[in-house]
Amino acid sequence: HIQGTRWNKNVITYIGRYTRDLPRSTVDSLVESAFSVWARASSLTFVRSHTRNADIMVEFHGDLYPFDGPGGTLAHAFGPGLGAGGDTHFDDDEHWTAGETFNLFVVAAHEFGHALGLKHSRNPDSLMYPTYRSSRPANLLSREDVANINALY
Numbered sequence: 001h002i003q004g005t006r007w008n009k010n011v012i013t014y015i016g017r018y019t020r021d022l023p024r025s026t027v028d029s030l031v032e033s034a035f036s037v038w039a040r041a042s043s044l045t046f047v048r049s050h051t052r053n054a055d056i057m058v059e060f061h062g063d064l065y066p067f068d069g070p071g072g073t074l075a076h077a078f079g080p081g082l083g084a085g086g087d088t089h090f091d092d093d094e095h096w097t098a099g100e101t102f103n104l105f106v107v108a109a110h111e112f113g114h115a116l117g118l119k120h121s122r123n124p125d126s127l128m129y130p131t132y133r134s135s136r137p138a139n140l141l142s143r144e145d146v147a148n149i150n151a152l153y
């Protein structure tokens with residue numbers, strides 16, 4: 001993945017595609033909530049765009065461009081940059097839910113961390129810890145996550 005360092009702006013646009021697992025309105029609200037996790041903790045704002053030249057393209061892919069079937073890699077994201085930079089893809093071979101496994105909000109919040117330039121954390125309490133756990137605390141971000149996004153922006 002093209003791992004950039006950071007976006008050189010604070011207003012970041014995104015445009016979303018959909019999965020058959022959930023209603024479109026649910027995907028919209030889970031994606032928006034996942035962005036707001038980072039917006040609340042930083043000086044960043046996220047604006048949904050309706051033109052294809054958004055910074056972050058949120059996609060679901062599986063069949064044509066398979067990830068690895070159910071389980072394994074759930075999603076991946078490109079680091080900040082032009083073109084594919086920031087784009088975030090979810091494995092549509094997973095079962096995406098608004099509740100248990102796999103929770104789209106939790107996975108999206110983690111991926112958007114990568115799309116903003118964050119790497120993995122070794123702290124199991126951090127959102128940026130590389131392992132998915134459905135039982136997430138209410139406050140998704142650890143103090144380390146908040147410190148890391150503010151060190152970058």
Ligand SMILES: COc1ccc(S(=O)(=O)[C@H](CC(=O)O)C(F)F)cc1
Pocket residue numbers: 072073074075076077106107108110111114127129130131132133
């Ligand atoms: C908490 O959010 C996630 C945890 C683990 C993953 S993952 O298992 O898909 C991970 C991909 C990633 O760290 O983004 C693995 F390397 F494939 C995605 C989101």
Ligand SMILES: [Zn+2]
Pocket residue numbers: 061076089
């Ligand atoms: Zn992809």
Ligand SMILES: [Zn+2]
Pocket residue numbers: 110114120128129130
């Ligand atoms: Zn990750």
